Amino acid sequence: MCGILGIVGKPGRSAGLDRHAVVAMRDKMTNRGPDAAGYWEHRNVAFGHRRLAIRDISGGAQPWISQDGQCALVYNGEIYNDDALRQELSSYGHRFRSRCDTEVVMAAYRQWGTACPARLRGMFAFGIYDFRDDSLFLARDRFGIKPLFLTEIDGSLIFASSIPAILSHPKAVKAPCLPTISHYLTTFRLTLDRATMYEGVWQLLPGESLRWNAGETSIDRYWDYPTTDEESLHYEAAVDNLLQGLQDSVSARLVSDVPVGMFLSGGVDSNTIACLIREARTTRMIGRCGGGEGDRSQDFASARHCAEHVGFDFDEVCIAPEEYFDIWQWMIGEYGTPLSTPTDVILYRLAHEMKKSVGVVLGGEGADELLCGYAVQHWAGEDFENARRLENGEFRGAAAASQLLRGSLRAQYGRDRFSSETDHFFALNSLIPSAVKPALLQPWAWQAAQQDRRMWSHYASLFDANRGQSTARKLAKILHCVNLEGLLSRLDSATMLASLEARVPYTDHHLVENIFRVPRRFKICVSQEEQAPYLAAGELEQRGTLRSKRILRTVAGRLMPASLANRKKASFPTPIANWLTGPWKNRVREQLATSHFGRTLFQPQALHELADNLPQAGMWLWPILNVLCWGDRQFGGG
Numbered sequence: 001m002c003g004i005l006g007i008v009g010k011p012g013r014s015a016g017l018d019r020h021a022v023v024a025m026r027d028k029m030t031n032r033g034p035d036a037a038g039y040w041e042h043r044n045v046a047f048g049h050r051r052l053a054i055r056d057i058s059g060g061a062q063p064w065i066s067q068d069g070q071c072a073l074v075y076n077g078e079i080y081n082d083d084a085l086r087q088e089l090s091s092y093g094h095r096f097r098s099r100c101d102t103e104v105v106m107a108a109y110r111q112w113g114t115a116c117p118a119r120l121r122g123m124f125a126f127g128i129y130d131f132r133d134d135s136l137f138l139a140r141d142r143f144g145i146k147p148l149f150l151t152e153i154d155g156s157l158i159f160a161s162s163i164p165a166i167l168s169h170p171k172a173v174k175a176p177c178l179p180t181i182s183h184y185l186t187t188f189r190l191t192l193d194r195a196t197m198y199e200g201v202w203q204l205l206p207g208e209s210l211r212w213n214a215g216e217t218s219i220d221r222y223w224d225y226p227t228t229d230e231e232s233l234h235y236e237a238a239v240d241n242l243l244q245g246l247q248d249s250v251s252a253r254l255v256s257d258v259p260v261g262m263f264l265s266g267g268v269d270s271n272t273i274a275c276l277i278r279e280a281r282t283t284r285m286i287g288r289c290g291g292g293e294g295d296r297s298q299d300f301a302s303a304r305h306c307a308e309h310v311g312f313d314f315d316e317v318c319i320a321p322e323e324y325f326d327i328w329q330w331m332i333g334e335y336g337t338p339l340s341t342p343t344d345v346i347l348y349r350l351a352h353e354m355k356k357s358v359g360v361v362l363g364g365e366g367a368d369e370l371l372c373g374y375a376v377q378h379w380a381g382e383d384f385e386n387a388r389r390l391e392n393g394e395f396r397g398a399a400a401a402s403q404l405l406r407g408s409l410r411a412q413y414g415r416d417r418f419s420s421e422t423d424h425f426f427a428l429n430s431l432i433p434s435a436v437k438p439a440l441l442q443p444w445a446w447q448a449a450q451q452d453r454r455m456w457s458h459y460a461s462l463f464d465a466n467r468g469q470s471t472a473r474k475l476a477k478i479l480h481c482v483n484l485e486g487l488l489s490r491l492d493s494a495t496m497l498a499s500l501e502a503r504v505p506y507t508d509h510h511l512v513e514n515i516f517r518v519p520r521r522f523k524i525c526v527s528q529e530e531q532a533p534y535l536a537a538g539e540l541e542q543r544g545t546l547r548s549k550r551i552l553r554t555v556a557g558r559l560m561p562a563s564l565a566n567r568k569k570a571s572f573p574t575p576i577a578n579w580l581t582g583p584w585k586n587r588v589r590e591q592l593a594t595s596h597f598g599r600t601l602f603q604p605q606a607l608h609e610l611a612d613n614l615p616q617a618g619m620w621l622w623p624i625l626n627v628l629c630w631g632d633r634q635f636g637g638g
Contacts, residue, residue, distance in 0.1 A: 001501040003029025003161040004074040005048035006127045011134040015046035022046045028165040032496045038062045045129045047074045060100030077124030080252040118222045136212040142223045143507045144206035144485040151201045164336040175199040178448035183455045185432045185623045189486045226516045238518045239554045249508035250276040258359030261286035266302030269364035275559035278310040287312035290350040292574045293320045321583040338626030340490045342576040351498035366506030369480040372524035375548040379537035381472030384424040408536040422460045440606045524548045581614045597631025
């Protein structure tokens with residue numbers, strides 16, 4: 001893993017910064033690459049690189065320059081098919097002088113040009129400047145495991161692995177992006193499409209590549225999801241395919257010149273990976289589970305049970321509330337953004353501890369999005385369809401069933417009608433809904449946030465892009481695309497802050513393509529014992545008749561005891577809600593009362609009411625407090 005930086009001026013001009021300034025920007029990412037640092041400039045290009053050495057530790061220094069000097073590369077990631085690519089590229093006449101995958105990326109570009117990202121299997125973000133036609137080429141992996149941020153200053157394009165690196169440009173102007181801030185308050189997500197929390201700083205989306213030539217920018221999508229199911233596939237064949245795909249993905253991600261460990265949450269996702277690691281490795285692995293002090297939940301016991309089953313060296317990482325609070329505030333400063341979820345701090349502490357013993361860690365991110373682990377969210381498409389049938393008089397149940405359905409929808413959503421799929425999506429997935437924001441935000445801020453029109457328009461475009469498909473399939477793709485990118489960003493930021501590389505087997509694109517073709521009923525369904533399968537997803541989940549991750553649990557049943565295979569969804573436990581109203585209450589009230597950015601952005605009466613009613617405010621406090629701390633640090637007053 002690495003931190004990459006590029007400053008590219010138009011041909012005939014310089015990059016616009018001297019070496020000292022570029023190095024200062026680069027070294028904002030020292031945690032991403034503490035092992036080595038590189039700098040290179042030529043004509044209109046200045047590249048910087050921080051290296052975390054994982055493979056070919058003695059080689060692979062960057063920036064990497066082609067043998068003819070015509071192309072320069074900065075690259076962050078791991079390519080898992082580099083051996084196969086190296087063999088193929090050698091047949092075309094390419095010669096290699098190292099074992100590092102960086103050289104393979106360069107050769108792939110020289111052989112296939114801008115089509116090269118489609119040939120790469122792994123996680124990556126890279127930039128290549130080609131002096132043959134004075135063009136810059138950028139690419140990001142299919143699911144956004146590795147970040148890539150951009151801005152333009154004085155006609156130069158600047159790209160980097162982190163926002164703080166970009167903002168340390170001497171001419172960077174920091175300004176909050178209100179539509180993205182409002183989106184964060186609703187969803188916990190730190191980006192809105194390409195927009196970040198800062199005006200003018202944007203991201204390349206997962207699965208995209210960019211070509212920049214003399215200031216002209218074009219963006220292409222080189223990968224997308226399958227659009228049809230293989231309805232003829234049998235259930236056992238789907239299970240076999242998933243097992244084989246996971247075995248291959250896990251095996252590929254164990255290749256490393258430094259020790260490898262694992263985040264072990266105790267849920268079926270990470271338990272399955274742990275069992276597959278045991279099959280693939282004979283050496284003893286390190287596994288760790290993390291959580292907040294005072295929440296000695298079943299997660300720790302299940303993680304320990306799994307560790308004993310697979311023979312891992314296991315321990316727990318617990319964090320006390322005051323330590324958590326201090327790390328949380330510090331991480332906001334390091335990230336240059338709010339934290340996305342309360343789990344960020346736990347992930348960082350786990351990474352910090354594991355870095356003492358390993359250089360790489362495997363995690364279970366992506367399983368919920370791929371295999372319908374979020375039971376209510378993945379089944380909620382049926383709620384929208386049933387609500388539409390009720391409205392159109394097309395619901396085929398008896399009058400009593402119609403009444404039950406209406407009551408079930410109202411209990412979950414507060415209503416039984418939705419104007420659109422987007423309306424239904426936000427009724428299901430909003431933390432702070434748009435309807436309350438005029439009373440929460442200052443009038444200028446609500447106007448600057450475009451009254452959430454930009455947010456709603458973006459999600460409407462995601463649904464429209466999949467027109468002709470069922471609402472359930474649209475939701476599956478949106479959850480995988482949008483939710484997973486947020487989780488992967490969280491994982492990358494937390495582990496890189498500890499200089500630890502994280503790998504995610506459930507995001508292998510071959511595996512994702514295969515599982516997206518598997519009929520949905522193999523991943524999630526309603527139990528045959530359920531007498532009212534038309535009820536809203538939330539009620540079905542409460543009744544215990546919504547069966548999620550079906551094929552994964554079948555795979556897990558072949559690998560581990562039933563108590564582990566059938567365990568309900570688990571995450572690293574963090575008792576934030578209790579801490580906000582308990583040991584943190586005085587600090588929370590002080591922050592709400594004294595934040596300069598808070599008084600600027602939010603209505604004073606709203607902050608006062610939140611401070612006086614902490615238990616009722618609940619988890620609304622998490623994004624609000626994050627925004628206050630971030631805003632005070634970045635824009636003054638704190």
